[in-house]
Structures are given as structure tokens and as C-alpha cells.
Amino acid sequence: MENHRNDGGSKLGMWLFLLSEILLFGGLFILYSVYRFQNPQIFHLAAEALNRPLGVLNTLVLLTSSLTMALSIFFLKKGSPGRSLLFLASTLFLGILFLFNKYLEWTWKVQLGIYPDAPRLLERERGEVLFYGLYYSMTGLHGLHVLVGLGILSVMLFFILKNKINHNHSVPLENTGLYWHLVDIVWIFLFPLFYLIT
Amino acid sequence: MIGGVTGLPDQIVEDVFLFIAAVSVSILVLITFLMIFFTIRYRRKRNPKPEDIRGNLWLEILWTVIPTLLVLSMFYYGWTGFRTFKKVPEGAFTVKVMARQWSWLFEYENGVKTDELIVPVGRPIHLLLTSQDVIHGFYIPAFRVKQDAVPGMVNPLWFQAKDVGAFDVLCAEYCGQQHAYMLTRLKVYPEEEFNRWYEEKGKQFEQEKGLPRGSRLLQEKGCLVCHSLDGTPRIGPTLKGLFGKTVPVITGDRERNVLADEAYLKRSLLEPNTDIVKDFPPIMPSQKGLLTGEEIDELVRYMKEL
Amino acid sequence: MSSFYEDEGRFRGILGWIFSTDHKRIGLLYLLAIFAFSAVGVLLGFLMRLELMAPGPTIMRPQTYNAIFTLHGVIMIFLFVIPGIPAIFGNFFLPIQVGARDVAFPRINLLSWWIYMAGAGLAVLSLFTGGGPVDTGWTFYVPYSLRTPVNVPLAVFAVFILGFSSILTGINFVTTTHQLRAPGMTWFRLPLFVWAIYATAWVQILATPVVGITLLLTLMERLAGVGIFDPLKGGDPILYQHLFWIYSHPAVYIMILPAMGIISEIIPVFAQRTIFGYKAIAFSSLAIAVVGSFVWGHHMFVSGQSDLASIIFSLLTFLVAVPSGVKVFNWVSTLYKGSIEVSPPLLFALTFIFLFSIGGLTGLFQGALATNVHLHDTYWVVGHFHYVIFGGTGFAIFGALHYWFPKMFGRRVGKKIPYLAWALLFVGFNTLYFPMLILGWEGMPRRYYDYLPQFHSLHLVSTVGSWILIAGLILMFGHLIYSLFRGEKERLENPWGGATLEWQIPSPPPRENFAEIPRVERGPYEFR
């Protein structure tokens, strides 16, 4: 029912959704902390085998994409859809770059014979099996969120082009932004927990 | 009872139960009585004009504080009882318990293994529970004790029998198809009788050590829960005359016949789900990691003779 | 003004229903779907009782029985009582009661119905694909659920999808309550039903994702062998139980809070006096929702969790019983000096108080550490939760159906038959479930296909109870369905003399509820 548009409501709804997302990842963080507590040494050693430079790169990529996202909204609200589009497209590009890096990272691991249920992995210490179980599920779920985000970003791109959203009606883009920033925040925690264990 | 509950676990459970029951029943009766009384006393015919009463702070406080005190006392008795449950008395007689689909195996300190639990009367019994496959629940209703047997964990439990007799042991945690049949007996012997039994079994065990005999393995590894040796099918097919027979099996979606040779028997033990005997459910637990190579050879040799 | 039934939307006929974003139509869609699923659940319960009528195999094989109690639990919990009241009555009445034309996100509301149906569809599909119907119990405990050859992945995925629907409904209700209240509808003028749904909605939003991720991980572990819970891969099966109950205990409050909301609506109306302790009831809903989120470990006292954890969880469990008690006492006090008419809705509400109290009080035995060791995983627990869920939520639904029937359907329910049906239900219920409590105390474990001979007589009584109960059920629903088509037309806006907003608009309500958004000037239970 378009006629009762309620911008405050939409945003509240989005925030509530984000809260539930926090707890979705929260479940994984609980698991992570317990297993790390139970296998501190092994988690440490396993983490050293991850590609830290790539992790840093990806962190920078996502942080920058958050900036471009915020700028895109900023310009849309200011009434310059052209620049908004530009920054939105950059966000999209950075998101893709992030996923590409993830893809590289995963393939390298798979080539080493480290993937779920791999015989090579199962030969190792139990804690390491768990580490990689968590690694694949947490970064995987996060990657999935990035992927979904990319889909929504593309739709937004299309909407701006069609002038369906503009400075009068920017809530869809703002909500997309909220989602995208949350995905970024999740990564901000995943990064030290997997790549920086010392 | 004030000042903490003492005694054996079963007595404690009963005391705490009675305490909570007394409080609960009184509250229930009170509420029900008031409810019915008000409904009749203030029915519309008799009381056509209602009176609005919005609340009463003192009542509100009263019926928050009193129940809180009541539940706290319930918590306290439950807890003191639980402390007794968790403190194994000194000098307890220890038995290791291995749960598996769907039987129990008891291992005594002298190495003897049984599938019924046999204990001396009047002595605290300390069980160390674990499982080799899924979670089971070790439960002796008569002694009001229960503890889950979890793979990868060793959970303790203790109890003490006051009288000689035989009692049911049940599996309380759902563990699959035959969960309801994962029963055994607890037999409480008088002290001397127990000692005699224990020594005799111990000697027998010493003699048999070193020569792993197939039939004992079948017993100990729980195979006989599902397989018979006399030709009748149970949960799984009978093992009698199996060797050399052609067995109809389902491999993937395909049906085929295979010759039961040594390789097949070994495969049946280690990867039971590759070939599933026709008309049987695919529930045989894989014995990988549960049997040593030597034991497998022994089992196969023995099965050939059946 | 024409009612929402006659309204011509974009589509006609059935499409006009399944693509309608009208909250009332969506509520009725849920009603129909949930009614159908619960009927299946009842049938399965009936079959279980037949099997347990006598020891030894009776009418089915063990594997069938195991699949049936799992399905019964999954249907009853995830398809019936969790969505139940919020999705049906919350959808229908929450917007009206706050004075809104619809929920905040009508299209998401429709989407969540579709997701619900998709989840249900997948659950049905899981019965006929993969290795066949699930046999894990509704709790899907690992490692059994990782080992059993049946179709666990699809079933777990179905539950995951259902959780998604539940979250969306919760988001809708929180937003509606915050944003769409009519002018003058202050927080303390909200009907208590709205308070209850509001508290529930928060639990739905914050607890559901935890079980979502747990089930997703179980799925991944089954399909891809990712090492998470499997002890063979170093995992900790107890951790699964933590994550599962972090949701599933609060879930029992998702089931009961809305039911308590209904009771708080019915009692003042039929006593024609204001509710006793409005704020105490409203805040106890929040207290139950908050404290109830931290008691999950009481399902794990004998699992091998640490003693310290057990002790803390037991303490918290007892604390959460207090706000439930506060509600009960306030309800009973509301009867005091009322002008009481024992119509069917009130009768069901009073029965709720009685049965829920029994259920709740039996919960205390389980919450106490010492007694739990004996009662855990026995029929005592089965008795406990049928008393709270069915005696509680179930009877609240029965009450709500009779209470709101004229408003929802514009027809009256006859006078006599509901009393007869109630009598059958009440007798049947207690004959069915009370013996279970005794069985549990005597040591009869749950999820047993077969049992030792000493348990026979009580099981037999229980089975007979199920027949009486089902007779009452058929009578009641038969009568309601009859009234739906043949009942006298309800011309009054306010047949019971209620003071909340839904009674100030025509029965059945028009499409956007209010011709003009009302200005609220008094509390929900000011009858004069």
C-alpha cells in the first residue's frame, strides 16, 4: 500500500532485521569462542597458515566500499544522482573484488587439500578440523551476505537509473547502505579472529 | 529437612519432590478455589453491577515476594540434593560404562566385561559413562539417577543399593530405532556373593586374555544385539551360514547379488552402508576405529565358521 | 461500508486471497493453513496413542513410530504453536487494536505467509525424498542427526525457512506497535494482547536467528562434512544443545505469551470490569521475555554440562516462574467483584488458568536440580509440556476463536454446544495427560515405541483419554464450521461489550478497518 509510506517505519524495520543478523552471526561467534578456548594452541598454528596480506587487502576493500556506499547515499540525498550512481558502482565493484579475493583464497586452500571432509584435513589434529570448519562456515556465510548485498546494490543501481529512487525517496538506498555497513562490521570482527591470532 | 538434604540420591529426590508437590498443590488449590468462588459469587445474575478495582500495590508486592521466596527455597533444596549427587563418596566401586546403539557394556576394574551391571549391595557405585556413537541416557528409575552418555566425554554418576535385587536399566536419551529396547538389568548381589562372582570372572578373563575369541568379540562389541547366530533375522540379518552365500544387496540405487567372501565381510564391518542387505534398514554402525585390525581378522575368521 | 471479504482488490477469487496484503486476509490464510497442519499433528498424536495402548508392537514398526513422534513435534511446534497466535490473531487484531489500517509492512507480511507455506512444503517434501521421514525428535540432537540415514538435511532446512518467516512477522509487529499507534494510543493504553505480542515479537527477532544458524550448520555438516559438532571431528555435541535451546527455550514463551495476552483480553470483558494490575501484567510479559532468554540450560542438567552452569540455570528458571505467577494472580483478582458471565470464551480462559498452572507447576519439579535428574526425558516432561502448550496455548486459541468469531466472520456461535465440547475436551485432556505425569514419576522414558509391562494400565487410560479429547475437538470444530456457514448473522459491532478498538468497528471489519483513524481517549478496559 504505497499510499501510507512510512520512512521511519522502513528504517526501524531494517534495523530490526540487522539486529537479528547480529544474532545469526552471534551464534557462530559463540561457537568460535568456545572452540578457540578449547584448542588455543591449534587455532593459533592454523591461523598462521592463512594468507594474512590477502586478509588485510580484503579488509581495506570492504572498508572503502563502506565509504563509497555512504557517499552514494550522501549524493543521492543532495540531489545529484549521477555522482550517487558513480559511487554505487564503485561499491559494487569493490564488493566483487572482495568476493574474487575470497575465491582465490578458498581455491588455494582447496588445492592444498584443506576443505571440509577432505582426507588430508581429517588426518590433522581435531582442533584444526574445527578451525577450518569455522573458517569455511563463517567466511562462507559472510560471503553469502556480500553476494546478496551485490544483488541488492544492482537493483538499487537500476532504480536510480529509472529515477524510482531519488532525493525525495531515498530510503531504499539508505536501507541498502545499512545492510552493507553491517556486512562490513561482521568482517571487521572476522578479520582479527581468523587472520590475527597470535 | 531444613538445613540441607542428606542421604542417598533416591531419598533426596523423593524429599525434594514432596516439598515442591506440597507447595504446588496448595497454590493450585487456592487459585482454583478462588477462581470458582469468584465466578459463582459474582455471577451476573447475582452481581449485576461490577466494581472497578485497578490494582493494589501491596497485593502486587506480596504475590511477587512470597512466590519468589517459595521458588528460592525449591531451588535451594534441589541444589543441596544435587550436591550429594555430584559428590562421589570415598571408596566407591568403579565401573566403566560404554553405551552404543543399542546395548550397554560394563567394564570392571579387573578387566571383566559384562552386559548386565552387577554390583555389591550397600556400597557406593561409581559409574563412568561414555558412548561410542550417539548420545544415550543411562537411567535406573528405581534409584532415581540418570546421566547422559556422550561420545567424547566421560560423565560420572553414582548410586548405592540398599537391598539385594534386580532392577531395570533404561536408555533415556533418544538414540535411534531401537531406543526403546536399549534395556538391561542391574543386579545387586550380597557382598560375598558378589566377591565370589567378581573373582571367578576375573580369573576367567585372565585366562582368555591374549586369545581374542570371535564369539566373545561378537558379544562385547554389541553385534549380537542386532545379529543372531541361529538363523533368525533380527534387526540385521543373521550371521549364521553367511560366509560363501550370495547376498542380495542394494548398492546406491542398484540391486545386485554379491558373494559373501572375506572382503565382503570386512567391508560390511567398516563401510556397512556401501552394500545394504536387501530388506534391511541402513542402520548398522560402522566399526571403523572401534575394532583393531586384529579383532577384525578374528571376527571374520569366526564368522566363516558359523 | 462493505467488509474486507467483499473488497475487490487487484485479483478475484482465490488469487484475491493469496496475493492480498490485507492483514485480516493474511490472518485468515494463516488460520486455514495452521488449522490444516494441526489437524495432521492431532492425527499423528492419535496414532501414537494407539501404538502405546498396549506393550509390544501394536499398529506400527519402531521406525514408523520414531518418525511419527518427530513429525508430530515438528508440526505442533514449528507449524502450529510458534506461528499460531501471532500469525492468526496477531495479524488480524493487532493493527486494529492499535488503531492502524494495516501492519507496517503489508507486503512483507504476505511474504512471510508465503515463506511459511514454502517451509511447510519443504517439510512435507522431506517425508518422501532422501532417506525418508526424519526420526530424530523435534530437537535434532547431534550426533544422532548426523548419523541417521533419513532426510535430515531437508527437514532442517524447512525449519530454517520457517524461522525466517517468524522473524519477518516479528519485525512487522514491533514496527507496527512503535510507528502506527493511533493518536492518543499511549503505551499504557495498549491492550494487553498487544503488549504480549510485542514482547513475543522481540523474542522472535532475537532468538530465532540463533537456531537458524545452528540448523544451517547441522545442514552443512550433513551435506559437506564441515567439522562443527561431530565429536569424531573434535566437535562438542553439548554445544549443539546450548545453541538449540538458546532459541528453543525462549520459543516456549513465543508460544505462551500471546496466549496469556488473549486471556488478559477475555477476562475483563466477561467480568465487565477493568483488569487488575494492568502494568504488572504488561511488565511481566517483558520480564518473562527477558529472563526467559537465559534459562535454556535447564534442558541439559543431565547432559554433562558443568555443575556450575546447571546451578545458575536452575536458579534463573525458578525466577522466571514468578512473573507467570503474577499474571495468574492478577487474572484471578480481576474476577473479584466483577459481573461475570460464563460464556464459552471465559470458560476456556478459566480452563487455561487451571491447566496452565498445572503445567507450570510441574515445570518447577523439572527446574529443581535433584528432581530433574529423575524426571528428565520421562513422560513427566511430556505431561508438563502438553499441559502448558496444549492446556495453555491450545485452550487460549479455543477461547480466542469463540471470542473473536463474531468479529472475524460476522456470525454468531451457538450457545449450547460449546459447553458440551468444553466438557469433553476438559475430561479428555486430563485423562490423556495426567497419567503421563504419574508414568514419568514411575520412570517411563519418553520417545519409547514400546515399554515394560508395569506401565501398561496408565498408558491405556491415557489412550482412552485421547479418544474423548478428539471427540470434543471434532464437536467443537464441527460446530464452529457449522456456525461459519449457518450461524446467525452478527449485526452488532460489540456483542460482548468489549472496550478495545476492534469492537468499535463493524463485524466483520471493513477493508482498511477504520473509516477515520480514531482518537483514543481511554484505556482498553474502561467499560463505563
Place this chain on the structure above:
Amino acid sequence: MTPEGCGLKTYILVWLGLVVLTGVAVSVAGMDLAGWSTAVALIIAFLKSGLILLYFMHLREGGELRFLRWMIPGVLAILFLFTGLTFLDVAFR
């Protein structure tokens, strides 16, 4: 919420802050801080999230959704309680 809520400059500064914090986190990980390195890493992560929440996600501005500002700490508190209670089991088994 006005379009001017945050200026361009603020955004860029926040981004710079985020990058610097990432750098700090990485270099701290190289040092030997005994048991503290995880704590430091997490504190930095919280700081970064705070920046994003307050500026990029506009929680700083409040407005009609002011109560949301309490929701994030609220939800985190719930999550910590979940974790804490789980650890009552795991750490004391």
C-alpha cells in the same frame, strides 16, 4: 534526518580512521603482548564498528529512531550473556 547530517569531510576522515585502526591491529598482532593481543584486537574491532555505526549508519544523529542507539549495545549485551552462560558450562566442566 537532514542530508547535511554528515559532511563529505567527515566521511573521509572516518574512513581514514578505519584504515589507520586496521593498520594498528595488524602491527599489534606482530607484537608479543602475552595474553592481551586478542583483547586488543577485539577492542580495535569494536572501535571500528563504533565508527561505522555512528557515522556511516547515522546512529549519532538520533532523530526519531533515537531508541535504536540503545538497541545495539542491548543486543550485544544479550550476545555476551549467551556466550557467558555457555562458558559457565564449557569453562567449568
